Amino acid sequence: MRVVSTAPTRQRLIDWGREEWAAFRRGLIKILVVTNLVLGAYYLLWRGTASLNWDAWLFALALFAAELYSYISSFLFGVTVFRLRERGEPPPAPAGLRVDVYITCYNEPVELVRKTVRAAVAIRYPHQTYLLDDGDNPAMRAMACEEGCGYITRSAVWKGFDRHAKAGNLMNALEQTTGDYILVLDADQVPLPQILDRTLGYFNDPRVAFVQTPQYFINVPPGDPFGSQAPLFYGPIQQGKDGWNAAFFCGSNAVLRREALARTGIHFFVRDVERRIRRALREADTVIRRAQRKLMRTERQQIAPALRALCRAVSDARRELNRGDTFQEVTERFQHRVEEAARMVVAADLQQIMADLAEIQAAEAAEIMRSLHDEAVLAELARRDRSPLAAIETVRQLVPLLVNEAMDYLPISTISVTEDMSTSMRLHATGWRSVYHDEILAHGLAPEDLRSALQQRLRWAQGTIQVFLRENPLLLPGLSIGQRIAYLDTMWSYFSGVPTVIYLIAPVLFLMFGLLPVNALSAEFFWRLTPYLLVNQLLFAVISWGRPTWRGQQYSLALFPLWIKAVVTAAANVWFGKKLGFIVTPKTRQAGRYLGLVRWQLLMMVLITVAIGVGLSQLALGWRSDGMPVLVNVFWAVYDLIMLSVVIDAALYQPPEEQ
CATH class of the missing domain: 3.90.550.10 (Spore Coat Polysaccharide Biosynthesis Protein SpsA; Chain A)
Incomplete structure (x- = not known):
């Protein structure tokens, strides 16, 4: 009697089951993404047209803006995972690669x-x-x-x-x-x-x-x-x-x-050099036109031809760039034309000087006049500050300086x-x-301590915002639509700091001061909002199936001060040149407790806790009759406290003693 092993068959069934589940999951993700976006658009359209409380217009618009931000985040995330790819077994490595x-x-x-x-x-x-x-x-x-x-x-x-x-x-x-x-x-x-x-x-x-x-x-x-x-x-x-x-x-x-x-x-070196040259030409054009305006208020009309020659030089350089001439050819021709314009100015200056000296020392004036035919003398004079038109020297040096900065x-x-x-x-x-x-x-x-972990996240956020501001994926040539959305999805997430503050402060304002951003927390409001929230959470659960993501969700909200700091410092670096520095994440634990690093989160938690106490006390004492809105906002505030509480555990965490 021959015994047939069932192990290979069982493994094939397991593999087939995994493939079927993976295919079903990918299809379900697509359905949930579309449903989530439709429900979100339906809810926000109603929110923006029928539910804003204009008696508290600033608060109402701020919360609506935060909800729009969240919807865009949901859209970007949904599109990103819409084509989720599970590659499985990789192809074998070829031999002989270096x-x-x-x-x-x-x-x-x-x-x-x-x-x-x-x-x-x-x-x-x-x-x-x-x-x-x-x-x-x-x-x-x-x-x-x-x-x-x-x-x-x-x-x-x-x-x-x-x-x-x-x-x-x-x-x-x-x-x-x-x-x-x-x-x-x-x-x-x-x-x-x-x-x-x-x-x-x-x-x-x-x-x-x-x-x-x-x-x-x-x-x-x-x-x-x-x-x-x-x-x-x-x-x-x-x-x-x-x-x-x-x-x-x-x-x-x-x-x-x-x-x-x-x-x-x-590729990007060529692109950057061309960009530098075009910027230099724009700056040169600005300098020349400013000089022409000043010239109109003086009696130095003899240098006007030189300025016109400079204008032609800038126009010719732009035309040559568009034609595809090499950068070296364009810059060399431009420099030659600027030198010619500089000689024209020097010649005009010397003619004026000769006229001024004619009545005093005719001999010396004649000697200077003879130098007009000496190219070496003219070149030397053009390089000095004797020219009354400093714009010539400025324009002369713009292009070579900017090109040389590029290095390799x-x-x-x-x-x-x-x-x-x-x-x-x-x-x-x-x-x-x-x-x-x-x-x-x-x-x-x-990282094994909160300070190191925050340093690492700050660097990631700052760098991502730098890329967004310097090479926005929506504008960078060569990317497909899907690639633009995939990159923007990650970049957009780091702008969540201010919307998070609005979400955190909203229940506080209602529980303590009765400020409501909507006309009323009516059944219509909940019938529009609840399906959107449920499908959103279901989509997230299906996408993250089998992976522990709760801690990440907590930190995405709880680190709102860090995200705000990242945006501000990265923008200051890109727009104003303020250095960020590069902090290497420590690979060994830095001793200490770090409650001071999360002071803003702690302050927000205290504020939320006080607001919960005030709202429930007023309700219990009969000082307010809006019981359902109070309970809804208390639930919202408690959720915020749970999300923020992660920073307390992190700040107080101490590793177990080594045995």
Whole structure:
């Protein structure tokens, strides 16, 4: 009698069940996304046209604006996950690829980095491992030598230039290595031996620029008090972006194609140089026209031809740029025309000087006149401040100065402290593809105290806002509509600080002062709002199925002061040049309790608690008769307290004593 094993059959059934559930879930997500957007639009249309309480118009409009913000957030999130992509088993890695592994570090503990270096050297696929030490630490160099790892620090060419933090560290390494593919690891991200075997196969598609894998942290205590794990982002959100070919490069645990970085760097270098030249020409045009207006109020009409020549030079340069002439040709011709205009001014000045001196020293005047035919003399005079028209010198130097500032092309974006997002968006804008492989292939370390966690989140938020203000995805040429929405979804989320304040203060204003932003909390109001909220929560539950996302939801609301600070400081940096600095997240616990870091949240919690007490007391004493609105706002306020309470646990958290 032959015994047939049922294990393979059982496994096939399990796999089939998973595939069926995955397909059903993706279809359900699409239905819920559309339903949620329709119900939200239906509710907001009614809110904006029939329910605003104009007796409290400022409060009413503020809350309505916050609701519009939330609806846009829901729209962006819904569109992002609408094409959620689950890739499954990756293609096998081809043999013979030249791969470099970069481990970026800056003043981390040597023994911590050693674990990452040792694991990187042990990766199975043939490769070269390099430690990129931006701290130039002799102990780190010695450790790298002991572990058989290459060691790279900044070359001398960086002296005197902006170092660009981690982006500069990576670019410096790219200049000193030759691998066609680069695995980037943070100092604390310990890779598994199969990381390259599980990712390199995607590069069989020559259009793939990078493959990103999740970041997972092994030191997160039970309850995740700092919200370090990001299962929603490193799951449905990245999978949704992947469906639109918009998965993010997240700075670590990613493999990048060198060719894609180089080509994209050249593309944006050319774009930036052209932009600089056009800006210089605009500034030159402004300087010339201002000089012409001043000239009309003087008797120096003999230099008017020079100014007209400058105007023609600017027009000719613009026409040549539009025609596609090289930047070198355009700038050289422009400079030559400016030199000619400068000589015309000098000649006019000398003629005036000669006339003034004719009655005093005819001989000296004649000598100066003869110098008009000496090109060397004219050039020297044109370079000095003797010209009465300083605009000539200003215009002469605009273009070369702006072009020289560009230096070499930059394969890693430097417009933001989050170089990873900006670089991936540029890669997508240039036509490259990305892959999100949802498999944990490295184990990292999360911040172990609230201060470090907040520093990390502030840097992420600031960098994201910098990218939004400098290269808005809605305006960046080359992106598809889906990519624009996928990038905007993440950027938009960091503007939630002010809307959150409005949501938090709304029940307080009603419970304490009776201010109601709607005409009445009637049945009509709840019949329109409740279905929208329920479908919204159902959509979120289906999207995050099997992933613990509650802590992330709490922090998205509770960190409202941080989001406001990020927007203000990033805008000050982009618009006014105020430096942000680059704070490397500490990899070891910083001692202390941090209630002072969450003082605004604590103040809001006290205010909400007082408001609940006031509202319920007034209701119990019969001082107000609006029982249902009071209870609704009390429920709302209690929910806010639960969401904000996460910061107390984080501020007071102490790790267990080591045995």
